Amino acid sequence: MRNVLILLLLTFLVGCQTKVIVEEELKEGEEMNVEDIRKLGRKGIIDLAVESIKQSPTIDSSTFDIKNFDRIKVMASNKSIYVTFNMTILYVPINSAAHYGVYVNLIDNLMSFSRVANPRDYKEDIKTKLKFFTPTEESEKAIAFVLDAIRKNDRSESEFTIYEKPDYYEIEIVEEEVEGGYKIDKITGKIYDVYHDHLVPRPREKDKEKFEEIKD
Numbered sequence: 001m002r003n004v005l006i007l008l009l010l011t012f013l014v015g016c017q018t019k020v021i022v023e024e025e026l027k028e029g030e031e032m033n034v035e036d037i038r039k040l041g042r043k044g045i046i047d048l049a050v051e052s053i054k055q056s057p058t059i060d061s062s063t064f065d066i067k068n069f070d071r072i073k074v075m076a077s078n079k080s081i082y083v084t085f086n087m088t089i090l091y092v093p094i095n096s097a098a099h100y101g102v103y104v105n106l107i108d109n110l111m112s113f114s115r116v117a118n119p120r121d122y123k124e125d126i127k128t129k130l131k132f133f134t135p136t137e138e139s140e141k142a143i144a145f146v147l148d149a150i151r152k153n154d155r156s157e158s159e160f161t162i163y164e165k166p167d168y169y170e171i172e173i174v175e176e177e178v179e180g181g182y183k184i185d186k187i188t189g190k191i192y193d194v195y196h197d198h199l200v201p202r203p204r205e206k207d208k209e210k211f212e213e214i215k216d
Helices: 002-012 034-038 041-054 137-152
Strands: 019-025 071-076 081-086 089-092 096-105 110-118 160-164 168-174 178-185 191-198
Touching (some): 034 081, 041 071, 089 096, 089 110, 137 168
Parallel strands (some): 089 160
Antiparallel strands (some): 071 081, 081 096, 168 178, 178 191
8 A cells, every 4th residue: 555655646746856745644533434435525525634634733734725726636446535735837936945735645644745945955944834835916926927928939838837036937847758847037028948858657557556536
């Protein structure tokens, strides 16, 4: 089961070379099996995962707001159920670090957070609990500027991370088998320093546990 969990976490955090998985065990509570949890339905399962996040002792859970996550998935197999909370577009202000995603396994009592930092070696105060990213007026304007620049340059990106820099925005795109990115000038919106690489596909596991999405 542990190998399966590691694989799921890698799937959850594609491009984890710039993101750090912070893992912790959930508090012991009333045991529920897969069938018990399935009966709750998608909304009930998400509520259960949110309750687990709110109880985490290692983060500032008061900064978690489900409205900030536009990609929420509930996945189930015969043995396990997990919920992932993600953002389609990540905006990372300069000199900051925050959580941008969460993985909650409700059967194995495991929870993992996706920490993203800018610069990537940024060190926050170890005495301060790490917070979830909270959108601001500044971040919304920056995202709108980047999206407009992408459109004007005849590009189309579905999921990406924006790293704020003094004079430009660094765009990072990491998909299953492709890694790429470029820079966008903060004043002109010009795109430059474009790169594109193909990643080596992960080997397929013969006995990989099969999950299906619970949609209602």
